[in-house]
Amino acid sequence: MCAEPAQMSRAQDYDDHWSKWHAQHPGCEWHLSYHGVCGILRPILNPLLSGGGRVVDLGCGTSNFSLELLDDFQEACVTLVDVSDSLIAQLEEQHARNPRVSCVRSDCRDAEGLAALSGAAVVVDKGTTDAVHDKAEKVQMLSAAVSLLQPSGVLVSISFAAASQVLLLQRLGQDLSLRLLLRVVQVGKEKRLVALLGRSLDSYSADTDELSRRELDRLLYRGPLRSELTVSFEHPSLESCITVEQEVANARSGEDSTGSVVWPSAYSMCAHLCAHPHLVRGKRVVELGAGTGLVGLVCAALGAEVVLTDLPQGLQLLQKNVDRNAAALRVPVKVAELRWGMEAARQVAPEGCDVVIGCEVIYQHDDETSAALVGAMRCLAGEEGVCLMAYEFRDGLVQDAVFFDCANEVFEVEGESLVCYGYGVSEEEDDRMLYTYKAKARARDIRVCSR
Numbered sequence: 533m534c535a536e537p538a539q540m541s542r543a544q545d546y547d548d549h550w551s552k553w554h555a556q557h558p559g560c561e562w563h564l565s566y567h568g569v570c571g572i573l574r575p576i577l578n579p580l581l582s583g584g585g586r587v588v589d590l591g592c593g594t595s596n597f598s599l600e601l602l603d604d605f606q607e608a609c610v611t612l613v614d615v616s617d618s619l620i621a622q623l624e625e626q627h628a629r630n631p632r633v634s635c636v637r638s639d640c641r642d643a644e645g646l647a648a649l650s651g652a653a654v655v656v657d658k659g660t661t662d663a664v665h666d667k668a669e670k671v672q673m674l675s676a677a678v679s680l681l682q683p684s685g686v687l688v689s690i691s692f693a694a695a696s697q698v699l700l701l702q703r704l705g706q707d708l709s710l711r712l713l714l715r716v717v718q719v720g721k722e723k724r725l726v727a728l729l730g731r732s733l734d735s736y737s738a739d740t741d742e743l744s745r746r747e748l749d750r751l752l753y754r755g756p757l758r759s760e761l762t763v764s765f766e767h768p769s770l771e772s773c774i775t776v777e778q779e780v781a782n783a784r785s786g787e788d789s790t791g792s793v794v795w796p797s798a799y800s801m802c803a804h805l806c807a808h809p810h811l812v813r814g815k816r817v818v819e820l821g822a823g824t825g826l827v828g829l830v831c832a833a834l835g836a837e838v839v840l841t842d843l844p845q846g847l848q849l850l851q852k853n854v855d856r857n858a859a860a861l862r863v864p865v866k867v868a869e870l871r872w873g874m875e876a877a878r879q880v881a882p883e884g885c886d887v888v889i890g891c892e893v894i895y896q897h898d899d900e901t902s903a904a905l906v907g908a909m910r911c912l913a914g915e916e917g918v919c920l921m922a923y924e925f926r927d928g929l930v931q932d933a934v935f936f937d938c939a940n941e942v943f944e945v946e947g948e949s950l951v952c953y954g955y956g957v958s959e960e961e962d963d964r965m966l967y968t969y970k971a972k973a974r975a976r977d978i979r980v981c982s983r
Contacts, residue, residue, distance in 0.1 A: 562593065562659040563690050564719045566600035569726050572715055574604065576686060576728060576736060577654060581605035585653030588680055589613060590640040590673075591660030592623075598656055602632060611649055613638050641669055643676035652680045657689040661697065674704055678729065686730035693725040695751040696759050701727050713738060716747040723747055746958070753956030756793035763794045765826060767806040770833050772860045774802075776824040776853040791823040791846060795892045796957075797964055798823075800950040801922040802830040804966060807953075811920065812836040815886035818912050820870065820905070821893035822846070825853045827922075828889065832861040836887070841870035841880060872904035877911040888912045888919040894935045902935040909969065910942050919943070919969035922950065926963075943969035 566573075581587070584607045589598040592612040602610055609632040612623055620637040627633035638645050640660055655677045664670050677687050691697050693716055705712035711733035715726045723743075740748065757763055758778070766773040779792035805812055805827070813835040819828035822840040832838040840850045850867045868880045888909050897905065909919045923932075939945065950964045951957050957964050 562595060563692075563724050564717065566597045566604075568719065569690070569717060570601075570604065572717070572726055573601075573688065573728075576713075576733070577601075577605070577688075580653040580684065580686060581608040583607060584609075586611060586651070587654045587656060588646075588649050588652040588677075589656040589658070590646075590677055591615070591657065591663065593659070594619070595658060597658050599633070601656075608653070609633070611636055611652075613640060613646070613649070615639055641673045641676055643672075643679050646676055646680060650680050651682050653682055653685050655680050655685065655687045657687065657691075659691065661689060661700075662691050667696075667700070670700060671704065674700070675708070678704075678708055678710065681730065684730070684732040686728055686732065689725075689727040689729070691725050691727075693723040693747060693751060695757060697725055697727075698748065698751055699757070699760060701729065705729055714744065714748060715740060716744040718743065749954050749956055753796040753799060753954070755956075756795055758793055763824075763826075765799060765802050765830060767803065767830075769806040769809060770830070770860070772833075774826060774829045774833060774857055774860060776826045776829065777849065777856065778824060779849055790895070791821060791842065792849060794824050794826050795924075796955050797922045797924050797950070798826050798891045799955040800953045800957075800964055801827050801889075801891050801920075801966065803953040803955070804950060805830055805834060809834045812887055812889075816881070816884075817887045817889060818881055818885045820872070820888060820890040820908060822850055823891075825850045825865075825867075827891045829853065829857050829861065829865065831887075831889065832863055832865045833857075835862045837863050839866045839868055839880060839885075841868050843871065844869050870908065872901065872908040874907040874911040877908040881912055884914040884917060885912050886917050888917065889921075890919070891922040892924065894921065894923050894932050896929060896931045897935060898931075899934055902938050905935060906938045906942065909939070910971065913969070913971060915971050917971075919967075921967045921969065922965070923967060924964045939969060942972060944972055945969050 582605060587598050587601060587608060587610040589610060590613050592598065592614050598610045598612065602608055611634045613636045614620055617637055620635050623635045627635065657677055661670050661673060664673055681687060689701065698714065701712055710729045710731060713728040713733055713736060716723050717726055760778065762775050762777050764773045764775040776794065778794060812831045815836050817828065817831045817836040817838045819838065819840050822828050822842050823846065825840045828838045828840045842850060847867055847869060854865045854867060870876055870880050913919050946968045947965050949962050950966050951959055951962055
């Protein structure tokens with residue numbers, strides 16, 4: 533496996549660890565064997581290896597993956613690379629009479645040290661990225677792997693099925709202008725991620741099988757990606773993607789961090805607005821509890837005049853994300869403080885607005901806060917405006933009924949499911965909704981809400 537630390541003493545500890553591990557687990561196949569993914573790989577590797585070509589297996593360990601691959605491609609050869617001196621010595625002895633197999637001791641992150649192996653048709657990373665714990669070193673290792681490829685070559689990366697790995701590969705592909713294909717395979721009761729990166733993959737369909745589609749959606753959208761500094765939303769109706777920063781370390785000391793990350797419902801609401809841009813295009817929009825500002829920024833990218841509002845501690849993050857996306861916004865976006873309530877809302881938008889939006893802002897509020905939220909909605913939307921509120925049902929949130937009861941006293945409401953857009957929910961889980969609120973003809977004053 534690839535050496536983890538930079539210092540010599542730590543590198544020796546790492547070498548000792550893997551040498552001992554390999555000795556205790558001879559012939560161990562981490563993750564899966566070649567035969568478990570050969571159906572996925574053969575069509576892609578055949579043009580690269582059927583007439584020869586070299587495979588470089590980075591962090592090979594005691595795996596037979598690349599050796600089994602050679603059985604499929606009789607004219608190809610393989611170079612086994614590992615950081616363990618004792619393992620490489622063992623592999624050299626084992627394959628001494630096989631001219632198709634060579635062995636090299638090297639740190640898999642060291643592009644300069646691996647340079648002699650450049651020109652490979654295929655580079656294999658089976659679990660090596662998983663053995664590197666530092667994110668920067670994972671990028672370093674995968675970048676070194678890509679540097680070994682011939683122009684038409686392909687990197688095959690097999691790892692634990694984790695959101696962080698998917699995002700890492702996506703960003704690497706974008707940074708290096710590589711096409712990325714992702715599949716998820718079942719291995720016993722567990723699942724593994726199979727990724728292919730290369731410049732020659734354009735002719736292969738990005739369509740995934742049902743297992744891959746479902747599991748990738750679940751990985752990326754079942755909850756906030758708290759490990760990521762930034763997250764992005766792309767849609768064909770947008771000229772460019774919207775990328776927002778999250779406060780993943782909860783920089784707001786002593787504050788709840790739920791508003792400083794992007795929740796899956798935000799992607800669904802963004803997708804709905806992109807599918808129905810007339811809802812916001814050319815209109816005055818105020819977002820309540822904007823958090824990172826993703827939904828409001830998508831509205832602005834669709835042509836809305838937007839004001840993003842939140843509590844004082846959230847304004848710096850909002851302004852940062854407005855500035856980050858300035859080039860993608862059709863109209864300048866304003867950021868304003870708003871503590872919910874009718875009087876505060878009048879100060880933010882004295883003339884009201886056409887559309888009020890809120891995404892996941894209905895969450896276990898007390899009676900006073902629920903009334904203040906509905907008051908802000910009523911004041912901003914006025915008699916002619918609408919409020920679009922995305923909400924996800926969760927177990928045990930009976931307290932949210934306080935908001936709905938209060939809103940129903942002053943608004944007519946229509947609900948529609950957001951499940952059709954995916955983003956972590958399936959058609960069997962009809963628990964992500966968009967509610968459209970319009971003022972009743974003779975709405976009662978919000979201050980007389982029964983609760």
